[in-house]
Amino acid sequence: MEDVSFSRSCYYICMALLGYSLAGYLVLRWLRLDPGLLLPPCRLYQQTGYYCVGCGGTRALEAFFQGRLLCSFCYHPAVDLVMGFLAVFVPTNTLSILTRGRVRGVLVRPLHFYILIAVVVVQWLVKNGVYYFTNIHII
Numbered sequence: 001m002e003d004v005s006f007s008r009s010c011y012y013i014c015m016a017l018l019g020y021s022l023a024g025y026l027v028l029r030w031l032r033l034d035p036g037l038l039l040p041p042c043r044l045y046q047q048t049g050y051y052c053v054g055c056g057g058t059r060a061l062e063a064f065f066q067g068r069l070l071c072s073f074c075y076h077p078a079v080d081l082v083m084g085f086l087a088v089f090v091p092t093n094t095l096s097i098l099t100r101g102r103v104r105g106v107l108v109r110p111l112h113f114y115i116l117i118a119v120v121v122v123q124w125l126v127k128n129g130v131y132y133f134t135n136i137h138i139i
Helices: 002-031 043-048 057-065 069-075 077-098 110-134
Strands: none
């Protein structure tokens, strides 16, 4: 039962974030603003040449929505994993709520967050390791 309440809380957070994201997108489109104005460049990367754990996330999200999934995965693999999971998690849990539990939604467990953190850390170590040992920036 604990997994169900944790998963339901994650569902409501996802729905709020999706709503805020959609509203932000519509405002940017309506005002014809460049999203790059709101997302400044990474300070760590600018000053040291090393990537932060989130570097590539915005480019990955943009590539994902353009259908360039391999490019998106190379920029930041966590984006593809999260978007793929959300594509299953949100609809199944919405159906679960609408059918009052007759359709079971996919559950989110704390283990999923640990896996996601591991993916983020590994990609960060690989990108910075390649730069440290070869002085070559990848992606």
